[in-house]
Amino acid sequence: MDLWKAIRERNSIRVFKPDPVPRKLIEKILGAGLEAPSSANMQPWEFAVVCGEDKDKLSRSLLRAFSEKGRDYDFEGKEIQFPPRLLQRRRVFFGELFQQLEDKGLKPKQFVQERTLSFWGAPVIILVFMDGRMAKRFFFDIGTCVQNIVLAAQAEGLGTHLIGLILKFQNTIKAFLQIPLEKRLVVGICLGYPDLEHPLNRYKPNRDRLDESVVWVRC
Numbered sequence: 629m630d631l632w633k634a635i636r637e638r639n640s641i642r643v644f645k646p647d648p649v650p651r652k653l654i655e656k657i658l659g660a661g662l663e664a665p666s667s668a669n670m671q672p673w674e675f676a677v678v679c680g681e682d683k684d685k686l687s688r689s690l691l692r693a694f695s696e697k698g699r700d701y702d703f704e705g706k707e708i709q710f711p712p713r714l715l716q717r718r719r720v721f722f723g724e725l726f727q728q729l730e731d732k733g734l735k736p737k738q739f740v741q742e743r744t745l746s747f748w749g750a751p752v753i754i755l756v757f758m759d760g761r762m763a764k765r766f767f768f769d770i771g772t773c774v775q776n777i778v779l780a781a782q783a784e785g786l787g788t789h790l791i792g793l794i795l796k797f798q799n800t801i802k803a804f805l806q807i808p809l810e811k812r813l814v815v816g817i818c819l820g821y822p823d824l825e826h827p828l829n830r831y832k833p834n835r836d837r838l839d840e841s842v843v844w845v846r847c
């Protein structure tokens with residue numbers, strides 16, 4: 629698939645088909661992540677790929693932790709003040725998405741939280757970690773890698789949904805995977821074949837114009 633087509637057509641998938649993704653294809657897509665640039669080529673990304681009954685078990689643990697404790701890990705410290713322009717974009721996004729869900733008779737906030745912790749029904753969840761001793765600026769390196777994975781998946785006819793809500797439950801996730809608490813979970817990538825007929829998968833939130841985000845200097 630043409631790169632521009634993949635960039636333009638990608639959106640967050642909210643309904644996946646149950647079809648499993650072949651292991652070889654997952655490896656190929658992760659391989660695109662490994663091609664990403666990173667600071668001094670340190671390649672700080674680490675992955676856990678969970679499928680099948682274990683993925684469902686993990687999801688159940690997350691839903692339980694969510695209903696019992698609300699979170700098990702404080703990943704941002706105190707409440708962050710977002711700039712008003714960004715808050716306005718967030719208001720528009722949730723307004724549009726929640727309206728679609730309400731129209732289907734769903735409780736939007738609860739639905740989004742529970743579906744996120746169920747990996748939006750994807751057959752594969754890729755959990756992306758880095759060493760917790762590394763400064764937060766290395767999150768950016770993970771971002772380059774994750775976007776390669778997302779676009780490679782799109783090019784292969786798969787869909788993705790990035791999820792950050794699970795960061796609140798990273799102790800549950802680390803206990804489940806039996807990985808050291810020092811690791812830092814950065815993001816989850818829900819991966820699978822998208823149900824392109826489903827209206828929820830047609831939602832593609834708008835983007836602001838380029839001149840909202842750029843200062844040109846002598847160009």
Ligand SMILES: Cc1cc2nc3c(=O)[nH]c(=O)nc-3n(C[C@H](O)[C@H](O)[C@H](O)COP(=O)(O)O)c2cc1C
Binds near residue numbers: 639641794833
């Ligand atoms: C780092 C990151 C974390 C996200 N976390 C969540 C999440 O926890 N739950 C969710 O439903 N969507 C999550 N999203 C999806 C965003 O809401 C979505 O990417 C954004 O609204 C733009 O929509 P699009 O991906 O369809 O273009 C996340 C996206 C990113 C990049």
